Amino acid sequence: MSGKDDNKEMNEQETAATEETAEAENEVTLSEDELKALCREHVCPACDVMGEAKEERLRALAETENIKKRLARETDELKKFAADSILSDLLPVLDNLDLALDHAQNLDACKDFVIGVDMTRKMFLETLAKHGLEAVGKVGDEFDPNFHEAMGMAQVADIPDNSIAQILQRGYVLKERVIRPAKVMVNKLS
Numbered sequence: 001m002s003g004k005d006d007n008k009e010m011n012e013q014e015t016a017a018t019e020e021t022a023e024a025e026n027e028v029t030l031s032e033d034e035l036k037a038l039c040r041e042h043v044c045p046a047c048d049v050m051g052e053a054k055e056e057r058l059r060a061l062a063e064t065e066n067i068k069k070r071l072a073r074e075t076d077e078l079k080k081f082a083a084d085s086i087l088s089d090l091l092p093v094l095d096n097l098d099l100a101l102d103h104a105q106n107l108d109a110c111k112d113f114v115i116g117v118d119m120t121r122k123m124f125l126e127t128l129a130k131h132g133l134e135a136v137g138k139v140g141d142e143f144d145p146n147f148h149e150a151m152g153m154a155q156v157a158d159i160p161d162n163s164i165a166q167i168l169q170r171g172y173v174l175k176e177r178v179i180r181p182a183k184v185m186v187n188k189l190s
Contacts, residue, residue, distance in 0.1 A: 097121040136171035137182030154185040161189045
């Protein structure tokens with residue numbers, strides 16, 4: 001009996017070896033690109049899942065681009081107006097220099113003092129101008145509510161109607177953005 005069992009066991013081993021060899025011969029190796037192409041062929045192109053996945057991917061890409069653009073725009077805006085609050089805080093200093101000049105202008109005893117304050121004011125204005133600050137409103141300019149705040153009416157014959165007759169407080173803009181509107185008296189002839 002042991003001979004028959006040995007033969008039977010050998011036949012089973014040979015059969016198993018033959019099957020393994022046949023499986024190894026049938027095994028196909030694919031590159032990654034070939035595998036992706038094969039997957040695409042077997043996925044139904046009209047299938048909703050595939051279409052939804054493509055749409056979702058495109059929306060995500062578009063959203064990413066929008067975020068990049070928005071961040072770039074916000075960064076530019078931040079850089080452009082970074083000095084806004086500091087310059088706003090310095091405007092009262094400039095107002096006080098103007099007041100000192102106005103009050104001491106006609107006093108002979110303060111002549112040298114007035115020259116020094118005027119030089120300081122000019123240097124201060126030049127420094128502020130380097131950072132984009134500009135004064136708004138001159139006597140005779142047309143009144144513009146975007147840049148001027150009307151404090152009252154005046155009647156001056158040699159200035160056109162609806163123009164600035166007097167400046168009560170200078171206004172300033174920083175790179176086309178109003179920091180403080182000019183407080184003015186508007187000319188009304190009628």
